[in-house]
Amino acid sequence: xxxxxxRMRSRGVARLALALLSLAAPVLLLAAVTxxxxxxGFDNQTNGFEPQASMDADREAFERLEQPADGLGPVYNASSxxxxxxxxxxxxxxxxxELRAGIFDGTKFTPHAGGSLIFDRATDxxxxxxxxxxxxxxxxxTTNNALGDGFVEAIxxxxxxxxxxxxxxxxxxxxxxxxxxxxxxxxRIGRFGWxxxxxxxxxxxxxxxxxxxGMTSPLLPNENTxxxxxxxxxxxxxxxxxxxxxxAPLGAQVEAFVRFLRSTKAPPRDLAAAAIAxxxxxxxxxxxxxxxxxxxxxxxxxxxxxxLNGGTFVVPEALGNKVIxxxxxxxxxxxxxxxxxxxxxxxxxxxxxRTPPLWGMRTRTRLMHDGQSLTVxxxxxxxxxxxxxxxxxxxxxxxxxKNQLAxxxxxx
Numbered sequence: 001x002x003x004x005x006x007r008m009r010s011r012g013v014a015r016l017a018l019a020l021l022s023l024a025a026p027v028l029l030l031a032a033v034t035x036x037x038x039x040x041g042f043d044n045q046t047n048g049f050e051p052q053a054s055m056d057a058d059r060e061a062f063e064r065l066e067q068p069a070d071g072l073g074p075v076y077n078a079s080s081x082x083x084x085x086x087x088x089x090x091x092x093x094x095x096x097x098e099l100r101a102g103i104f105d106g107t108k109f110t111p112h113a114g115g116s117l118i119f120d121r122a123t124d125x126x127x128x129x130x131x132x133x134x135x136x137x138x139x140x141x142t143t144n145n146a147l148g149d150g151f152v153e154a155i156x157x158x159x160x161x162x163x164x165x166x167x168x169x170x171x172x173x174x175x176x177x178x179x180x181x182x183x184x185x186x187x188r189i190g191r192f193g194w195x196x197x198x199x200x201x202x203x204x205x206x207x208x209x210x211x212x213x214g215m216t217s218p219l220l221p222n223e224n225t226x227x228x229x230x231x232x233x234x235x236x237x238x239x240x241x242x243x244x245x246x247x248a249p250l251g252a253q254v255e256a257f258v259r260f261l262r263s264t265k266a267p268p269r270d271l272a273a274a275a276i277a278x279x280x281x282x283x284x285x286x287x288x289x290x291x292x293x294x295x296x297x298x299x300x301x302x303x304x305x306x307x308l309n310g311g312t313f314v315v316p317e318a319l320g321n322k323v324i325x326x327x328x329x330x331x332x333x334x335x336x337x338x339x340x341x342x343x344x345x346x347x348x349x350x351x352x353x354r355t356p357p358l359w360g361m362r363t364r365t366r367l368m369h370d371g372q373s374l375t376v377x378x379x380x381x382x383x384x385x386x387x388x389x390x391x392x393x394x395x396x397x398x399x400x401x402k403n404q405l406a407x408x409x410x411x412x
Contacts, residue, residue, distance in 0.1 A: 071241025173331025183310025282408025
């Protein structure tokens with residue numbers, strides 16, 4: 001009788017609390033009720049951010065091969081955005097990796113002369129960038145998937161902080177505040193790039209435009225160097241290569257790239273595989289052993305109308321109140337595989353990397369940040385440090401259970 005009374009009292013308290021919450025915070029309740037699944041698919045179709053015809057035009061700009069006469073180079077890695085983001089559709093991943101290097105003296109990391117990025121291509125052989133014999137830090141990084149990044153940009157900082165606060169003490173991710181290039185003086189929690197070096201898609205895009213293609217724009221108007229030496233004598237186009245105009249003050253190409261990325265759908269699950277019993281068993285194991293502590297399965301974006309990036313971006317209906325399944329906390333962790341490179345996070349982040357989102361993982365043939373792991377089990381075995389407890393739990397699984405977990409991950 002006492003237990004029954006206790007249960008009834010608990011239910012009454014819960015109902016009262018819910019009633020009070022509905023009175024005190026109707027907006028929060030409404031957001032929770034109206035959140036819907038983000039559209040997903042490998043189909044080159046718009047998520048609703050812009051009309052399909054406009055997205056198609058912006059995708060063509062994203063895929064367009066640049067030439068030196070357009071401003072390509074003089075030092076660069078690829079001739080188009082699509083060259084590195086093309087599997088299985090434009091905006092996805094590729095097997096392409098980039099090379100970074102620098103010097104670690106036992107206390108401090110110093111990037112290679114001119115920057116840690118070692119450009120693989122040059123428009124003239126005399127300015128080819130090379131790793132120095134003194135660069136004792138040398139790292140490869142694979143291309144990240146960019147599909148669904150409009151939803152990632154729309155994640156409020158508060159959601160990332162809430163994830164961080166919920167993580168076990170030994171697995172707490174690191175948050176870094178990084179500059180929003182389009183809003184001078186404004187910072188936001190980083191979420192793009194292997195080092196969380198950018199927080200907005202515009203910042204991330206102009207960085208890639210310059211560092212991967214050698215193309216300058218109003219926000220980053222200066223060319224890179226060749227091992228610290230100027231290359232402006234080899235530039236064949238006026239600077240900036242993507243100039244400001246009345247209709248596109250940050251550059252027509254850059255703005256087209258950003259619109260395209262904000263319009264892409266999230267990577268979809270393999271629904272046929274998800275219905276298979278071994279895959280469902282693997283999903284339960286994923287949570288049971290703690291993979292979900294960092295590879296967060298579900299995050300809800302900010303409500304439509306939320307102002308982000310220092311007032312330069314307002315979350316539209318197409319991106320607002322959407323539930324996404326990135327399988328990442330978008331925080332930095334040290335799992336023992338860090339590349340030793342420092343970017344926007346300072347020296348403490350040298351061996352940290354962003355938790356790689358696992359959505360679309362089945363499109364990848366090369367795993368981990370460097371692409372050096374070729375199977376799920378290989379990549380799991382490389383985890384350590386902050387992931388040690390998860391790997392200890394994984395080691396206790398039977399071979400059958402490990403195969404179930406691998407099948408689940410390969411269905412993402």
